[in-house]
Amino acid sequence: MESSPTVNAVGRMLGLLGDEWTLLIAQQALLGATRYGEFAARLPISNAALTSRLASMTSEGLLARAGRDYRLTSSGRSLWPMLVSIWAWERRWVPEHALPAMWHSGCGAQCAPSLTCAACGATTTEKTLDARWGPSGSWARSMPTVATRRRSQGDRAGLFPQTMTILGNRWSFAVMVAAFVGTSRFTDFAAQLGAPPGSLSDRLQILVANDVLTTTDGRYRLTEKGRAVLPILVTALDWAQRWLATPDGPAVELTHTTCGTAFDAVLACDQCGEVLRGRSVGVVPAG
Template identity: 55%
Template sequence: MAPAPNAVAQMLGLLGDEWTLLILQRAMLGARRYGDFHDELPVSNSVLSARLASLTHDELLVRREYQTRPPRSEYLLTPRSRSLWPMLTSIWAWEQRFVDDHPQPLPAMQHRMCGAVFAPQVECRACDTPVSDKDVLAHWGPSGGWDRCIPATTTRRRSGARRTPAAELFPQTMSVVGDRWGFALLVAAFVGLSRFTDFQNQLSAPPGTIADRLTLFTGEGILLNSEGRYRLTEKGRALFGVLVCALTWAQRWFPAPDGPAAILTHTGCGQRFLPALTCDQCRNRLRGAQILAV
């Protein structure tokens, strides 16, 4: 019997899809009704209906009827989807710092508590110390292993021919993180894989899939290919906050009966690492409701 998918697999199956991320993005910006999503995204009726149904099934949105004659419904965020704000805030900050080709400049982030324009900083929740990927050790937990991290999903990546950058707030992140194999490959790079055959064997992905994602990552400057080894660049390592916030979200909402998929340890204090986002200006911990676009 195949091992049960763990929290990482469930996260990749849910969030490693570009349309899902775009719909949740729009919902956090205020979209509620079917027409809102259809007007703001270059999506077909069939794809939009399917994603809204799956998001409702997975408790990322809740469907509420607001009119009976004729019947009309709206789609509202749930506690599960609202708690994605650290991941989305990290994406926002990464795009501001590293991506210049937005159709319109991204707004700055203002911290309501101190009034300053800020960038989020990742800290260890146990010792309140700023951390980077170099300060955190990762090893598999009881439900870990690459074989349990591969999502069982049939969702297909959105074709580049249909991409409409003007409809995307985070175009480069969506092209990299908004794809289950791209997300999995990025995680693999953070834990030390660097060769084409290692990515292929560990992720059990077709060679063409691995080649496509590696080409994308190197083209975007996230990986550097040096003599057949793919290394994370500064830009790639800066995605650390996105990944640890996504992993923390996954293990909170999809715990496995036999234990966590991955265990992170902060080398500075020796404690289990859980990320906290703080304001780099006042050093206070952030809350989603305290972040304003200016």
């Protein structure tokens, strides 16, 4: 019998980060939380869920245990561009959650991150990116080994709800990536992804309901809100291929067509243009 293909960096990332509590714990750790009690006080999380996530994040190398402290490893700290992109997207496109404004200490202004090319500095959109499968790339290898586990309502954070409709479900993430590279018909999504028709139909309906996709003439297309998800997808991919790489090479190869180089994502301040750093981004100071 032929063995199943090895899961690539994308599939490993979805299995690890397709969980809102994991991302929120990483966020609080970046903001300085290290003790169990600090995480419990800052997040509306049950003791069972917190204990489980701290253990899994430690075993997966995102956190390192030192006595009573849980401290981010290098890979954990490197999640900040993805978390900043989620924060900016939810603040702009899900205003009912009233997330605080972002502040850049470099220029002292309220800001939003701008996805740019490290090589040429130009602002980047899906129109200036060319995506192709790399040596370890295929839809089959980009799926987690198990489906995203179902969680009860009481075990959900609900703080990044619309982001988690994408990151928290393997088929949603795959649909969004496929949509960015031009897939639009149900039959094409089904053929490319190998998704069960029922699961695919369900995820498309949810993405349309959240105004990430729109459907006309039998085709599904990205809305403006959907296109704005690109920084989340790219920073998630960038993190995965840096920290979860497989020996046979990258899953996806991105080229910035404006300058013709391999695309390396950088987030810049939309006010001053300076490259953002994890410690230079925070909540707008009171007063």
